[in-house]
Amino acid sequence: MSREVRKEYEMKGSVLKRLASYLRGYEKTLLIVLLLVLAITALELYKPIIIGDAIDRYIDKEIENVSLAELEQIRHQDWIGMLKAGACYLAVLLAIFFCNVIQTWKLQKMGQSIIYQIREEVFAHIQTLSMDFFNNTPVGKLVTRVTNDTEALNEMYSTILVKLFRNCIKIAGYAVVMIQIDKTLAFYSFLFLPPVGALIVFFRSLSRKAYRITRNKITDLNTFLSENLSGMKLIQIFAREKVKYQEFESRSTGLYRAYFREVMIFAVFRPLIYIASVLALVTVLYQGSMLALGGAASLGTLYIFVSYISSFFEPIQELAEQFGTLQSSLASGEKVFSILGEKPDIVNPIHPIEKKQFEGRIEFSHVWFAYEGEDYILKDVSFIIEPGEKVAFVGATGAGKSSILNLIGRYYDIQKGEIRIDGVNIKDLDIHQLRSAIGQVQQDVFLFTGDIKSNIRLRKEEISLEQVKEAAQYVHASEFIEKLPRRYDEPVTERGSTLSAGQRQLLSFARTLAFAPRILVMDEATANIDTETEGLIQHALEKLMEGRTTIMVAHRLSTIQHADNIIVMHKGRIRESGTHQELLQQDGIYKRLYELQLS
Numbered sequence: 001m002s003r004e005v006r007k008e009y010e011m012k013g014s015v016l017k018r019l020a021s022y023l024r025g026y027e028k029t030l031l032i033v034l035l036l037v038l039a040i041t042a043l044e045l046y047k048p049i050i051i052g053d054a055i056d057r058y059i060d061k062e063i064e065n066v067s068l069a070e071l072e073q074i075r076h077q078d079w080i081g082m083l084k085a086g087a088c089y090l091a092v093l094l095a096i097f098f099c100n101v102i103q104t105w106k107l108q109k110m111g112q113s114i115i116y117q118i119r120e121e122v123f124a125h126i127q128t129l130s131m132d133f134f135n136n137t138p139v140g141k142l143v144t145r146v147t148n149d150t151e152a153l154n155e156m157y158s159t160i161l162v163k164l165f166r167n168c169i170k171i172a173g174y175a176v177v178m179i180q181i182d183k184t185l186a187f188y189s190f191l192f193l194p195p196v197g198a199l200i201v202f203f204r205s206l207s208r209k210a211y212r213i214t215r216n217k218i219t220d221l222n223t224f225l226s227e228n229l230s231g232m233k234l235i236q237i238f239a240r241e242k243v244k245y246q247e248f249e250s251r252s253t254g255l256y257r258a259y260f261r262e263v264m265i266f267a268v269f270r271p272l273i274y275i276a277s278v279l280a281l282v283t284v285l286y287q288g289s290m291l292a293l294g295g296a297a298s299l300g301t302l303y304i305f306v307s308y309i310s311s312f313f314e315p316i317q318e319l320a321e322q323f324g325t326l327q328s329s330l331a332s333g334e335k336v337f338s339i340l341g342e343k344p345d346i347v348n349p350i351h352p353i354e355k356k357q358f359e360g361r362i363e364f365s366h367v368w369f370a371y372e373g374e375d376y377i378l379k380d381v382s383f384i385i386e387p388g389e390k391v392a393f394v395g396a397t398g399a400g401k402s403s404i405l406n407l408i409g410r411y412y413d414i415q416k417g418e419i420r421i422d423g424v425n426i427k428d429l430d431i432h433q434l435r436s437a438i439g440q441v442q443q444d445v446f447l448f449t450g451d452i453k454s455n456i457r458l459r460k461e462e463i464s465l466e467q468v469k470e471a472a473q474y475v476h477a478s479e480f481i482e483k484l485p486r487r488y489d490e491p492v493t494e495r496g497s498t499l500s501a502g503q504r505q506l507l508s509f510a511r512t513l514a515f516a517p518r519i520l521v522m523d524e525a526t527a528n529i530d531t532e533t534e535g536l537i538q539h540a541l542e543k544l545m546e547g548r549t550t551i552m553v554a555h556r557l558s559t560i561q562h563a564d565n566i567i568v569m570h571k572g573r574i575r576e577s578g579t580h581q582e583l584l585q586q587d588g589i590y591k592r593l594y595e596l597q598l599s
Helices: 003-021 027-059 068-128 131-136 139-181 183-189 193-230 232-237 241-293 299-340 401-408 431-436 452-457 465-474 501-514 531-545 580-586 589-598
Strands: 362-370 376-385 390-395 416-421 438-442 519-523 549-553 565-570 573-578
Touching: 003 299, 027 068, 027 139, 027 299, 068 139, 068 299, 139 183, 139 193, 139 299, 183 241, 183 299, 193 232, 193 241, 193 299, 232 241, 241 299, 362 401, 376 401, 376 416, 376 573, 390 401, 390 589, 401 416, 401 519, 401 549, 431 438, 438 501, 452 465, 452 501, 465 501, 501 531, 565 580, 565 589, 573 580, 573 589, 580 589
Parallel strands: 390 549, 390 565, 438 519, 519 549
Antiparallel strands: 362 376, 362 416, 565 573
16 A cells, blocks of 8 residues: 555545544444434345235245135135235335434435534634734635534535445345345355445546536635635726636536536446346346246245345446445545644643733833745844834834734734733733723724624624624714615624715724723724815724723824824834924934825
8 A cells, every 4th residue: 555545545444433532422323323223224125025925925936626615715814915015015114214204304304403513613713813814825715614614524424424324224125135145146146246345446546536526626616716705895996807817717517527527427327237237137037947947936026035135236336326425424534624724823821821801001022023924024134112102103014013913813823022901911811801901993994794783793792783783973974874775773794885984984893992901002094084074073982092001003194193102113123212293303214204194
């Protein structure tokens, strides 16, 4: 066995082991289902025997030297016997029906419960992953993992595993019963098993590759759709519809061919198995007829074997197909567990320091930070922001301003130095408590599908409607909200596409205020607001910043002149700091930026 094949088998075994772990707690259900499977298999094996026995006892029997009255009496008894056999056959059919109903209901309920658990586990785990993961992973890929791949596992839990067991039992049951009834006919029945076995092995190899290609093509198409539907406005602005359609057509064609490859494999495999079953049936009919005519076998026995032959190859065919579907489920399982295997870069401390309330003192001490390797964005940065102080960061693009904001909320971890809030290293604080104390207003505002009020309180029901309205009024967002047909119940579409950039920004101010953070972070917060609107909320912002430690990043220097301290960043280092007037007097980078904007 090659190294690659061995590695693949080890990986499959690991995936199977993890998938099997989700069956814990369902042992009673599985036991009931397996008992039902055994009962159904036994009943299906018994069906042909009822008819075969009836043929031998009541139809194909020799009656000699009897009177007409005795013949009528015998045939009357035969008729009663046939009715009893028919009633028994009907009872077996009903028993199989009810067993199948109970089995299907139990399995589907178990399967859906497990898939619900996996889906929630995957989404919950995704929420713990770091920003770096989302920066490098397409959204469509994650959507496929949470929806398509988890749903593909449902068939394995609710159908495949039990069917594999049932078909193995049926094949073994048919073989044992056929050998017990007539060894000669059983030999002719099994004559075509070796070529069928070779065919199954070949089919499994092809189907495994086909399923894997299909899953990859689905992910590729979903990723493309997610990205391009989100960027449809840009596509239309640059008139790239035709090019994007061609790209979509290429991916759609790839998926079509992958599905077609699966269909063709099944289209060839099914008839070959059917041909094998027909050849076996012809062989048994011929040999059985010769034996029956010679008196070595009864007509009822021949009927049983004819019935078994048509049923014997059916589970063999299903078994091969289910192995293929199992491969698809395992491929999906690999992809799901690859997401669950992702480790967050930012982890909570085992014993976090609990803080009842944050004061808002922020200290950077000799901080070095790089997104990748040693390509440092921040280089030996040190500063202190006292509680309630308003500090602004300015500088050219790429100077490291926004990185500082990301580090305060610990969305990334630094490589060297230390960041402290209220004297405590942020790595020793609970992440959720830390981030709940920080309110961020960003340039690109994201709104969720819902309504106005739900986007302000973000489903935090502790924030009452009155508090929502108060926050909106505080930042003058209520002025446009009150003009909407349904006001705070006005529907908001995905990303808030029906609202202007300024309106979305005002909602983000209201959202931040409603959560009452101790530290306020604003990254180009007024960039999308026109001069008139900015004038309206300037006073509200001043009230919003009262008593809160405030950190601002802005390219428009006119918006940060009121800051208590302005820190000038250049190529990842702090070059200047001071008030607006102090920096102008220094005649340095800040003055040049200010004069450039004035000009």
